[in-house]
Amino acid sequence: MVSLKVNGTTHSVDVDDDTPLLWAIRDNIGLTGTKFGCGVAQCGACTVYVDGQPVRSCVTPVSAVGDSEITTIEAITGKEAEAVQAAWTARDVPQCGYCQSGQVMSAVALLKENKKPTDRDIDLAMNGNLCRCATYVRIRAAIHDAARALEI
Structure with missing residues (x-):
């Protein structure tokens, strides 16, 4: 037990x-x-x-x-989670959706540590999160959107 x-x-x-x-x-x-x-x-x-x-x-x-x-x-809660979830929806990130829980968890963790990630920061943080639908460009854009939303 x-x-x-x-x-x-x-x-x-x-x-x-x-x-x-x-x-x-x-x-x-x-x-x-x-x-x-x-x-x-x-x-x-x-x-x-x-x-x-x-x-x-x-x-x-x-x-x-x-x-x-x-x-x-x-x-998963908090302002970073809310910003990521809103950006994910606005950018139509999910396709099949299977990888999305892992993608969101990694994106939120990144934004908790780094409020203004560069493309390189995002790529490093999201490395190892695979998406069979290949929405990587949307994922990166959504993370940038979420970071901007957190600045407000």
Whole structure:
């Protein structure tokens, strides 16, 4: 039995210590916004925050998170999240939508750290978040839009 604090609520889940955090979140806790993509931390669909930092939950064992605060797309809040979500909608970023939870999690984390990211900053922060629909140009533009909205 492992205790996980996810989105402010402590959950006791019956999993082995080496179970990927992704599966504990999806299968045991029932939060399905975090997606399985590749299983080897290359696509970013499984991105969650552990103590505020983006991590790939598909390769993070539950034993590695201990008493950490885990945040999933279902609970992402704050001015950065609101700005990103508004920009995503205005720029029609989502196509199929499968990668979007990971994309949004990474974009919000970037804007919390860097209020005026350059194209290079965005590319570095979003590296490893793959989009099969190839909306990368829209994603970058939306992040710039969100950054400008945060200046107001």
